[in-house]
Amino acid sequence: MKRALVLGAGGFIGSHLVKRLKREGYWVRGADRKYPEFSETEADNFLLGDLRDPKVCRKAMISGFDEVYQLAAEMGGAGYIDSAECDIMRNSALININAIHIAIESDVKRYFFSSSVCVYRNMITGEAEITE
Numbered sequence: 001m002k003r004a005l006v007l008g009a010g011g012f013i014g015s016h017l018v019k020r021l022k023r024e025g026y027w028v029r030g031a032d033r034k035y036p037e038f039s040e041t042e043a044d045n046f047l048l049g050d051l052r053d054p055k056v057c058r059k060a061m062i063s064g065f066d067e068v069y070q071l072a073a074e075m076g077g078a079g080y081i082d083s084a085e086c087d088i089m090r091n092s093a094l095i096n097i098n099a100i101h102i103a104i105e106s107d108v109k110r111y112f113f114s115s116s117v118c119v120y121r122n123m124i125t126g127e128a129e130i131t132e
Contacts, residue, residue: 003027005060007051007099008071009043010034013114017069018043031060032072052091057098067110070099 004021008014009030015038021028022042030043033050049056051072061068074091096113103111 001025001027002066003064004029004067004069005065006030006043006069006071007057007060007095008032008069008073009041009046010036011071014069014071015039015041017071026067029060029063029065031056051098052094054098054102057095057102061102061106061108064106065108067112068099068103068108069112069114070096071114072099073115 002025004026006014006018006021006028009018010032014030014032015036018028018030019042022044028043029045029047030041031047031049031051033048035041035046035048047056047060049059051057051060072095074088074095100111100113
């Protein structure tokens with residue numbers, strides 16, 4: 001049986017990815033600092049923790065995985081994004097650096113990285129705003 005780790009499994013896309021992988025016959029561990037908001041997780045194992053901490057990230061990857069899906073990122077609504085750009089970038093970078101470094105150390109063969117919906121282009125003065 002293939003084993004998959006979904007980082008960011010408490011989010012909308014991550015929780016649905018866990019469901020999909022389970023339907024495909026995978027053993028799945030989810031990891032996030034929150035559980036899915038609208039349904040119970042279908043993960044075989046769920047690690048609740050902050051992936052900015054390398055110890056938590058290492059604990060998530062322990063036991064070996066065939067595939068890692070890195071969906072975890074600092075998130076928030078438009079108001080938060082506008083007020084905390086540097087914090088969002090720093091926190092997401094820490095998660096990404098920890099995850100890829102530990103995946104390499106753990107000899108993960110397949111690693112998926114999607115970036116984040118909180119990555120926007122710089123706006124030109126007078127340009128129409130991006131809507132979500």
